[in-house]
Amino acid sequence: MSEGAATETTRPTETTPATVTLSFREAMRAAMTEAMERDERVFLMGEDVGAYGGCYAVSMGMLDRFGPERVRDTPLSETAFVGAGIGAAMAGMRPIVEVMTVNFSLLALDQILNTAATVLHMSGGQCNVPLVIRMATGAGRQLAAQHSHSLEGWYAHIPGLRILAPATVEDARGMLGPALADPDPVLIFENAALYAMKAEIADPVEVDIAQAAVRRQGRDVSLITYGGSLHKTLSAAETLAEQGIDAEVLDLRVLRPLDDAAINGTVRKTHHAVLVDEGWRSGSLAAEVSARIVEGAFFDLDAPPARVCSEEVPIPYAKHMEEAALPQPDKIVAAVKAVLGADGTEGGDG
Amino acid sequence: MSEGAATETTRPTETTPATVTLSFREAMRAAMTEAMERDERVFLMGEDVGAYGGCYAVSMGMLDRFGPERVRDTPLSETAFVGAGIGAAMAGMRPIVEVMTVNFSLLALDQILNTAATVLHMSGGQCNVPLVIRMATGAGRQLAAQHSHSLEGWYAHIPGLRILAPATVEDARGMLGPALADPDPVLIFENAALYAMKAEIADPVEVDIAQAAVRRQGRDVSLITYGGSLHKTLSAAETLAEQGIDAEVLDLRVLRPLDDAAINGTVRKTHHAVLVDEGWRSGSLAAEVSARIVEGAFFDLDAPPARVCSEEVPIPYAKHMEEAALPQPDKIVAAVKAVLGADGTEGGDG
Amino acid sequence: MSDTVPLPTREHAHRLLERMVRIRRFEEACAELYQATKIRGFLHLYIGEEAVATGVMEALEPRDAIVATYREHGHALLRGTSAESIMAEMYGKQEGCSRGRGGSMHLYDDERRFYGGNAIVGGGIPLAVGLGLAEKLRGPGEDGYPVSACFFGEGAMAEGAFHESMNLAALWDLPVLFACENNRYAMGTALERSQSETDLTLKASAYRMPAWSVDGMDVLAVERAAKAAVDAIRHGGGPHFLELRTYRFRAHSMFDPELYREKDEVERWKERDPIALFRARLEEAGLLGEDDLAAIEKAAAEEVGRAIEFAENGTWEPVEQLVRFVTSEPEVTA
Amino acid sequence: MSDTVPLPTREHAHRLLERMVRIRRFEEACAELYQATKIRGFLHLYIGEEAVATGVMEALEPRDAIVATYREHGHALLRGTSAESIMAEMYGKQEGCSRGRGGSMHLYDDERRFYGGNAIVGGGIPLAVGLGLAEKLRGPGEDGYPVSACFFGEGAMAEGAFHESMNLAALWDLPVLFACENNRYAMGTALERSQSETDLTLKASAYRMPAWSVDGMDVLAVERAAKAAVDAIRHGGGPHFLELRTYRFRAHSMFDPELYREKDEVERWKERDPIALFRARLEEAGLLGEDDLAAIEKAAAEEVGRAIEFAENGTWEPVEQLVRFVTSEPEVTA
Numbered sequence A, B: 001m002s003e004g005a006a007t008e009t010t011r012p013t014e015t016t017p018a019t020v021t022l023s024f025r026e027a028m029r030a031a032m033t034e035a036m037e038r039d040e041r042v043f044l045m046g047e048d049v050g051a052y053g054g055c056y057a058v059s060m061g062m063l064d065r066f067g068p069e070r071v072r073d074t075p076l077s078e079t080a081f082v083g084a085g086i087g088a089a090m091a092g093m094r095p096i097v098e099v100m101t102v103n104f105s106l107l108a109l110d111q112i113l114n115t116a117a118t119v120l121h122m123s124g125g126q127c128n129v130p131l132v133i134r135m136a137t138g139a140g141r142q143l144a145a146q147h148s149h150s151l152e153g154w155y156a157h158i159p160g161l162r163i164l165a166p167a168t169v170e171d172a173r174g175m176l177g178p179a180l181a182d183p184d185p186v187l188i189f190e191n192a193a194l195y196a197m198k199a200e201i202a203d204p205v206e207v208d209i210a211q212a213a214v215r216r217q218g219r220d221v222s223l224i225t226y227g228g229s230l231h232k233t234l235s236a237a238e239t240l241a242e243q244g245i246d247a248e249v250l251d252l253r254v255l256r257p258l259d260d261a262a263i264n265g266t267v268r269k270t271h272h273a274v275l276v277d278e279g280w281r282s283g284s285l286a287a288e289v290s291a292r293i294v295e296g297a298f299f300d301l302d303a304p305p306a307r308v309c310s311e312e313v314p315i316p317y318a319k320h321m322e323e324a325a326l327p328q329p330d331k332i333v334a335a336v337k338a339v340l341g342a343d344g345t346e347g348g349d350g
Numbered sequence C, D: 001m002s003d004t005v006p007l008p009t010r011e012h013a014h015r016l017l018e019r020m021v022r023i024r025r026f027e028e029a030c031a032e033l034y035q036a037t038k039i040r041g042f043l044h045l046y047i048g049e050e051a052v053a054t055g056v057m058e059a060l061e062p063r064d065a066i067v068a069t070y071r072e073h074g075h076a077l078l079r080g081t082s083a084e085s086i087m088a089e090m091y092g093k094q095e096g097c098s099r100g101r102g103g104s105m106h107l108y109d110d111e112r113r114f115y116g117g118n119a120i121v122g123g124g125i126p127l128a129v130g131l132g133l134a135e136k137l138r139g140p141g142e143d144g145y146p147v148s149a150c151f152f153g154e155g156a157m158a159e160g161a162f163h164e165s166m167n168l169a170a171l172w173d174l175p176v177l178f179a180c181e182n183n184r185y186a187m188g189t190a191l192e193r194s195q196s197e198t199d200l201t202l203k204a205s206a207y208r209m210p211a212w213s214v215d216g217m218d219v220l221a222v223e224r225a226a227k228a229a230v231d232a233i234r235h236g237g238g239p240h241f242l243e244l245r246t247y248r249f250r251a252h253s254m255f256d257p258e259l260y261r262e263k264d265e266v267e268r269w270k271e272r273d274p275i276a277l278f279r280a281r282l283e284e285a286g287l288l289g290e291d292d293l294a295a296i297e298k299a300a301a302e303e304v305g306r307a308i309e310f311a312e313n314g315t316w317e318p319v320e321q322l323v324r325f326v327t328s329e330p331e332v333t334a
Ligand SMILES: Cc1ncc(C[n+]2csc(CCOP(=O)(O)OP(=O)(O)O)c2C)c(N)n1
Pocket: B047, B076, B100, B104, B107, C071, C119, C120, C121, C122, C152, C153, C154, C155, C156, C157, C181, C183, C185, C186, C187, C252
């Protein structure tokens, strides 16, 4: 957590977009800082976002910059402060509500589903909710069963929400702006394993919040994933490449609404799909992607889409057990080989 | 709600199982009554289960029979009374907790996911939670966006839970017993549209809580569904039969763990599948079933499995709009025809 | 606040009476229309509780915001949402105030800052806190803060959402009025069976929030308390809590066999009918003639009549529009 | 309850001191082992708060049940769960008290009725209510009720779960002890910034629950209050609430740069170190010789040593067993 506090990147002027090297965490912070400087209506609210600097140090330093009204620490009251974000949004503000982690967001789920996502509809189009909710998600840090959920797939089930899953520093830097400009509620899931990841990016940077992105071109198989799993998937793709299998990697980026064109596009190209998702397998987002592939590109498939998800077990504390529970590059590689083997077209020496 | 209060069925002796005509509501009540008579540890707790008789009159009369300790009205405190059910179960009781409807269960979801479903695992197998949670689910009664959810698919995502969806009077009568005998938490989703449905059944009746059930044999297509949608699906099957299409109808009954053998079995037989699910389409339980079919029976399929789900909109109040939002027999019929048409094997005159 | 409130001017007295009568007649019509299956879904009537909304609403200005529950027809009506559009909503017609999407439990009127109509018990309370937070962040105008007024039942006070919201509002000193409609029952659950401490003002005190208990059958008492509270809130006094003691004369909803209370109890409370009480007091003071009453009744009946006619003549939204209003449309978001 | 509690017998005094020292040394070892990456995940230390668990545990019997938070090593240790199995748990070894599945935040010991180790703030409180409900339903034994004791931080009191649970326990008169470990911070959030009313006992009063505020740095005061409360609860007096005022000397977890409080403040509180205070008092009264102290420290050090050795020698659960304990196995369910 040491890196979180110190670094503050110089901000380039608008006319000469420069590149900067940022961590994912710094990119989120830069995006929030920019938004709050630009628009008085934007404020940040959540548990320990202020004096503590954010439980993952994302908002470190922002309290000093913007003061306690706009970088607002909340009590441990997820229902109330998420609901308050909804109300403030309806009254014209542009709140960024940080729910520390998706694990605690269950305590606010009623507000998110039954108010934020539905009020526009229930009011016959009158009352929109321009709210952004950010939360950390994912496992992999030995935090055990209650602190390791990947429930973004649940949120992607809810009509009325836009669900984002930045997996790159660029998306961490760029997604917040359009999310705040969206008239409707947007949830941003930040895989906690990514916060320390660094990259050189243009800053400011423009990204869309509608489309998936091909992160690696390939011909043999489509690996479809998002968030923290992107990097495991890219690493699997490298391994596969060494073995002569050319994998395309699609980063969904937007979990709702899903980018069907991109999903079906890559599958039509490679005729094989492996879906990688840190959620538990049954009822995972990967299941939805699988169903959509089959509905949209069945006759293009040479083999059934395979899923690499978390095992159906509460995430265990012990490191070796946790690793075994989660998607890993070797499992992805094995799944690809099985898929390619299934129709006899397997390439390379696998 | 009038029927709820009055009827009390005579109970046959164990040696001569008789048949009785019961409504779904009465069947649930008979099951609870039997369980409470047999086992002192069983008690019923929830909002308005006592003096009011249950918001759907399921427990009508039970307060008089068992008294306020064992038919326990709770304040509007879903987190606390569901959590209290978990604690009481861990301390050796066998609670039946009624959460009025799935809509309000979100307020208790943290307790269900982070405690009930995980404590056995987090304790390394020491502490099991023999708890039954019942709730009404489903739309179709013009109750609008906040009171019409079908979120059982979410619960089916959670390792550690068994999820039941009785769709027949027999299952309403028979599922509670084995659910209470299960050492782990079991959730029972009762589609509110079914409460008034009557049928003649054996009483007492033994049913399992592990397997799906074929409710109609057929050769041309497998219609896979559960809960309130079963009856719409059966009605669609009748319509299809008139048109020369012989549909098999599989009632999942158990949403977690899913009965893969039954799912793949019917698909291997008919080579076509249509999945009917009252949940919103994206991220529906039907997506999981689709993914499993493809994973388990891809090369047996003549066409991609199709889904008939709810439209991706908060359920509207107006009757015609609500009907349009939900799965209906005509949509099922149309989906079957599309699936059969997809591979050119469509039967009948459709 | 339990001494008798002096009578207001004749004009204001008539206004209050008229407003209560309008709610009563509207609700009675709803009950009939439910029997006639014109209105469907869940329907919760405010009959017996009219003095509460009437008194509190007197304290609110157009710039103030309101959040209510599923028992909110009267609140919307008094806020100025037309009876026509409310009734059309309950018919499910697209001329309804929520386009027929919401129904009885979800009346909305953005223009009048009427933010529902919430059917999750306690679910609207955090929302009201957020409306207040927005005002706090913007700072008070010359004339103080716009106030966010939240109505909820005493049953909602057992929910965690209530507790968290009270603390947040008090901690942050937000301009929020918490108006508890204590009608003694949450569905079939009497207050004594849902709260270990039945003096509800003590709960507010646990958050250091000023709290008054008021006779919710006395429209003048409600009005006085609400005005005092709203005045304080508006000028930086922070959130206030009002317990408005009332009673629901009808069933909880149209599905309720009312097994949980004695007829006698209902009858005793009916002796404290807020409309009858106020009317009697006005008559006694010579502030209400037979003509006045007839005029009030006539206006109320006409309003209901117009509303029904409007709803009957309303149109069904085309099914093709089903998936509208899931996300904002360009014109909405401009 | 703020007068000085008279000293107990020498034997009992030694017992209390020893128990506090055992926690302290165990926690210090944990901190080092975390630095050495033997322990991973989140680690929350109880250093500074030892008098709270020590005093409260004195009031509990084997038949009583305990629910604690992620800051629960000390509670488990005093309950009788072996230091070996606790340390092995934190190492992730299958000899751990939760088989390595739970880690630091999820210590369990069913045999001793120690029901976790809960990492959702406030999440254990409803559970404790349910444990109490089971006893209420079964009725008191000859010797009264088994008591369900729930530990939680003052930060948890802002959660809806706390509020709902307090009401339920009070309404139903359940044998539950609510033990609030008020260490003044919830991560980086000071009590004043999380509660509008910082007198926490007033919150309990809003549920009609007896509530006492106790110096949580004075083990005798804690013990006396806990015994009085547990005695009352056990014999049908219903739930009680204790606010135990203490302070966390270390960071919230191992990831906390402690930007939210002054070093000075921490130093001032360290002057009230519960172990040092008690030791000084015993020494002054001639109840503690140098040998006694050395023996206590030696025993504690040995316990820690044994625990580390056990954990080091522990074994990894085979990965093949990954999906065990998701549902009960036949032998578990017999
Ligand atoms: C969270 C939640 N739980 C349960 C219900 C079902 N329900 C609807 S109204 C009601 C009673 C509410 O009582 P109260 O808050 O006193 O309001 P009143 O109806 O008396 O005006 C209940 C239990 C609900 N709508 N929401």
